[in-house]
Amino acid sequence: MRLTPLVRRILAPNPSPFTYSGTQTYIVGNGAVAVIDPGPDDPAHLAAIRAALANETVVAICCTHTHRDHSPAAAPLKAATGAEIVGCAPLVLDDKGPRADAAFDRSYAPDRVLADGERLAGEGWTLEAVATPGHTSNHLCFALARECALFTGDHVMGWSTTVVSPPDGDMAAYMESLALLMERDDAIYYPAHGDPVEKPHKLVRGLMGHRRQREGQILRLLGKGTGEIPAMVQHMYRGIDPRLHPAAGRSVLAHLIDLRDRGVVREADDLWALAD
Numbered sequence: 001m002r003l004t005p006l007v008r009r010i011l012a013p014n015p016s017p018f019t020y021s022g023t024q025t026y027i028v029g030n031g032a033v034a035v036i037d038p039g040p041d042d043p044a045h046l047a048a049i050r051a052a053l054a055n056e057t058v059v060a061i062c063c064t065h066t067h068r069d070h071s072p073a074a075a076p077l078k079a080a081t082g083a084e085i086v087g088c089a090p091l092v093l094d095d096k097g098p099r100a101d102a103a104f105d106r107s108y109a110p111d112r113v114l115a116d117g118e119r120l121a122g123e124g125w126t127l128e129a130v131a132t133p134g135h136t137s138n139h140l141c142f143a144l145a146r147e148c149a150l151f152t153g154d155h156v157m158g159w160s161t162t163v164v165s166p167p168d169g170d171m172a173a174y175m176e177s178l179a180l181l182m183e184r185d186d187a188i189y190y191p192a193h194g195d196p197v198e199k200p201h202k203l204v205r206g207l208m209g210h211r212r213q214r215e216g217q218i219l220r221l222l223g224k225g226t227g228e229i230p231a232m233v234q235h236m237y238r239g240i241d242p243r244l245h246p247a248a249g250r251s252v253l254a255h256l257i258d259l260r261d262r263g264v265v266r267e268a269d270d271l272w273a274l275a276d
């Protein structure tokens, strides 16, 4: 599906309560192109990408982060096209224990890692990496200056708030990365899941307010002595698909860790309470 003269989109066949209609792979440029978020390693999706690239040269395969619905197709696409894998860093494993869970693509092996502000270019386009940790520690957005567009991966999505799952997901970093977007003047976002976002600042302001509201709910529940995450989720996420409750619990944990780091709450044996 062509969105603009420079941007095309291909939907992967992986719909779920977490991916909405599926992961959206973007193709940037004509002639010499970049592929952003090649998606899951699914033969039908790879065939669709290759068909769209029939008369093109792929100069880069870019990944926003290494969740399994985003990066696994990078390796087979590289094998098929010879293009380099460029973009986010592989996940760094931390001394304090594994940061990755089953949602991460451990096989991701980039040829070149882009730091914040680094660019890559093809005919008539440049993409600039915008470091946006929070959803994952290695998350990058990609800015297409020519169209004032930002490919937002899972940092900002067009259909739902993003999951922030510790230890790799970090609520404080996520809030800072949202604030960073408020300082930019992108006219449109192309998220990996959901529709393009045509009023980016309005959405980001709403997302920041939503997280502050969640934090307020958590503090009120702690004030009433509700200190276990599953009980908090029951109160806070009434009406959502129960399959999303574990993910909601991860986001609540991310808030609690942030509050603990700020000295507002404390934890002992999975029971959380307001700090004295």
Ligand SMILES: [Zn+2]
Pocket (backbone or CB within 6 Å): 065, 067, 135, 154
């Ligand atoms: Zn993700």
